Amino acid sequence: MRVARGLVNELYLDDLREKTHRGLAGQFDRGYHVGGVCYGYRSQPTADGRGRELVIDEEQTSVVRRIFNEYADGSGIRTIVHRLNAEGIKSPRGGTWAVSALVGDRARGAGLLNSEIYIGRLIWNRRQWLKDPETGKRCCIDRPREEWQIRDVPHLRIIDAATWDAARARDQHRTPSKGGAKMRTLFAGLMRCSACGGPIIAIDARRYGCNVRKDRGPAACPGGGAFLRTDVDQALLSVVREDLMAPEVLSTVIATVQAAVRAAEAERQAKTQAAPGRRAALQAEIGRLVDAIADIGMSPALRARLAAAEAELASLPEQTETPIDADRLAQQAIAAYKRRMLDLAAALQKDTTDRDRTRALLAEILGPVILRRDDVGDWAEMEEPAQRVALAGSTLLSVVARARFELATFGL
Structure with a gap:
């Protein structure tokens, strides 16, 4: 039955589309304006x-x-x-x-x-x-x-x-635009301008710059201009090689993961303990809403409140939920961290042959990178890379989805 209804709906929409277009064509033939302005x-x-x-x-x-x-x-x-x-x-x-x-x-x-x-x-x-x-x-x-x-x-x-x-x-003398050209730089697509939030691109063979400023001018982006590509690439690669692949970083990663998992478990337990009282209150409220509907009928306000109460009731945790095994989840996160580091090390060694793969790994590990310039110098800001790699992309994601990363700042 659903298949038949879907087919009927599709035929109706096709017929409606054709009639609408035929009506617009008739208006155009009669000299009226149709379409955009x-x-x-x-x-x-x-x-x-x-x-x-x-x-x-x-x-x-x-x-x-x-x-x-x-x-x-x-x-x-x-x-x-x-x-x-x-x-x-x-x-x-x-x-x-x-x-x-x-x-x-x-x-x-x-x-x-x-x-x-x-x-x-x-x-x-x-x-x-x-x-x-x-x-x-x-x-x-x-x-x-x-x-x-x-x-x-x-x-x-x-x-x-x-x-x-x-x-x-x-x-006749203007070179056609090369829109959609393939990205060639190692960090293309990762960096953002601190002034306007626009993408940082290779504006020439030697420099990175804000695409908004290049395309639309200083009035659209008051950012501080261009950055040498060699400086940016060397600084970000040093973050990856020295701050992520160094053996001493592993102990910090383990501590970060364990603390995040324990915090998530404490939050879950607090919600579980408070759930019975909240469940009783919601059930009582739903009963009163149902009685009100029976007496005076349904209204938009009653419908909305009833839907909200039922949704909250369904989201309350059950008392029988299994506690989180912090040590096991920490081990899974560390294993995932090591795999990512091995993949990245291999990709960096053969970057010239598979730059797309290297770029994808760097995007996953570093996340958005904000380039900014002040009176002191040029800086790159990003989520703390080690924390990001350890807490994202593994089974921990569903447990510590709201974990907050520290902000790391690196000089260029």
Whole structure:
């Protein structure tokens, strides 16, 4: 029965999707506006009240003309973006401008500099959103060009032909963006900027820097600039080799694990001892709620409180739970710690042949690394590595999930 209902629901949604798209296509054919609103315009109801139309937004239009003129005159994309953010001009989404907002994808017509509506050519039905049956997430799919619907709208033109042609001529000499390039540095994807929280990337062959600052300018990230890659790599690798693989660290790890497990066991015992009293109180409350519902009927407030009380009652620990064996769990954690260290040592020895594996191990062991700069020098902050390795990724995870790691700071 469930399979049949699922099939019926899927057929209904397919039919609804087709009818909705057919209705939008009809509105477009009748001259109305459907779809999203491009920067520089706003949507408003038509005079006949049967649809919507685009009108020029004069304030945003001045920004669009400025971007096209500066680009046509030779200014770089990143330079334009930095200027807009420095002046506090809001992007189409209300935040800071990014290079991708201007460049986009030439083939798909995405990006402000590629949008043909600015020369009075409106295109609809270029892409569609579909749900991935495996992940359940919506993804954007480009439609074939023969399915695009195009309409001339000269009254919406805001960029003259000469400026548009000059921008297109510059495109012929611009190297296409290498978006999604493979990460090559050892610590790529691990480091974050202390000023804005953005990712730290290799901004050139010698330096790491904040990607937000590079892409959007100092107005978006007031961070302290770039870090030498050799200094960062050597400092973080020394943390791994000297602070994690040293034999004397093992005793500290054992003590840390045992203390964490005993703390978790003490907390569990306290909850278990308090459970009978709390259970009796919740059962009495549920009885009163049921009586109230029987007398006056169900209400949103009663339903919510009853659901909360029943959920809390179900979460209370039972008296018969087996005590935690701290020594056994500590031994399991130490064994897992040693395995990770052996894996990491082997990966570092053959880093050049399997850098992806090495990077994955470092990410698991070090976690997020915050790079910051102050008057004293450059620093890397992270969760205490030995504690993180010992208390994560093993059977201890379900026992000490709320264990707090100390913050470790290392000079670069």
